[in-house]
Amino acid sequence: MKQGKFITLEGIDGAGKSTQLAWIAELLQRAGLQTVLTREPGGTAFGEKLRDLLLDGSFIVYPETEALLMFAARREHLGRVILPALAQGQWVISDRFTDASFAYQGGGRGLDSGELSILEQWVQGTLQPDLTLYFDVPVGVGRQRVSQGGSMDRFEQEQADFFQRVRAAYLDRARQFPERIKLIDSSQSLAEVRAAVERTLQCVLNYG
Numbered sequence: 001m002k003q004g005k006f007i008t009l010e011g012i013d014g015a016g017k018s019t020q021l022a023w024i025a026e027l028l029q030r031a032g033l034q035t036v037l038t039r040e041p042g043g044t045a046f047g048e049k050l051r052d053l054l055l056d057g058s059f060i061v062y063p064e065t066e067a068l069l070m071f072a073a074r075r076e077h078l079g080r081v082i083l084p085a086l087a088q089g090q091w092v093i094s095d096r097f098t099d100a101s102f103a104y105q106g107g108g109r110g111l112d113s114g115e116l117s118i119l120e121q122w123v124q125g126t127l128q129p130d131l132t133l134y135f136d137v138p139v140g141v142g143r144q145r146v147s148q149g150g151s152m153d154r155f156e157q158e159q160a161d162f163f164q165r166v167r168a169a170y171l172d173r174a175r176q177f178p179e180r181i182k183l184i185d186s187s188q189s190l191a192e193v194r195a196a197v198e199r200t201l202q203c204v205l206n207y208g
């Protein structure tokens with residue numbers, strides 16, 4: 001059976017990627033593909049428990065603890081959800097994956113990217129997404145959208161300079177992996193963002 005494709009969505013908090021998730025699934029389903037929508041941290045029952053801990057603003061934890069738990073949740077997610085679905089020919093769309101660890105724990109918290117690469121290699125070997133849509137917005141725009149959304153989690157409570165570092169790390173990765181990571185300007189209107197997403201996905205559908 002033909003292996004499915006693995007698509008990940010990334011961006012700082014408030015970049016609007018979650019809004020695009022349902023639309024992306026619809027586009028792929030219209031193309032006759034079977035899709036699995038999932039997210040990180042999370043995606044399994046155990047991973048969702050880790051997510052609750054990681055997003056709980058009442059804890060202060062070391063950056064290393066945060067990174068290890070992100071990759072622990074990812075190990076479960078890969079083994080129990082992502083890899084089996086791909087093997088069955090399904091297309092997996094994950095709201096965040098390993099680029100978020102490089103952006104948040106690397107850029108935001110200042111962990112060494114070489115050390116994160118060791119965890120990446122340990123947990124996922126050579127597996128990488130086939131396509132990553134990185135929704136880019138200026139930090140001010142993201143902050144404003146998040147603050148309109150009600151209560152804020154442990155990451156959302158961070159200051160603007162944290163998100164400047166996260167965004168810079170995402171932009172660095174987009175430059176480092178231009179074949180895989182496609183930048184979508186998410187400060188445009190919803191219709192323009194949708195059109196950009198559709199153009200990018202069409203390329204994968206046509207040539208994938």
Ligand code: TYD
Pocket residue numbers: 013018040041055070095096097098099100101102104105155156
């Ligand atoms: P998010 O997609 O923002 O959830 P929601 O849209 O429900 O707020 O993801 C939760 C947070 O987890 C987000 O602030 C980024 C953070 N995160 C990391 O710091 N490292 C990681 O490796 C991942 C996957 C997420």
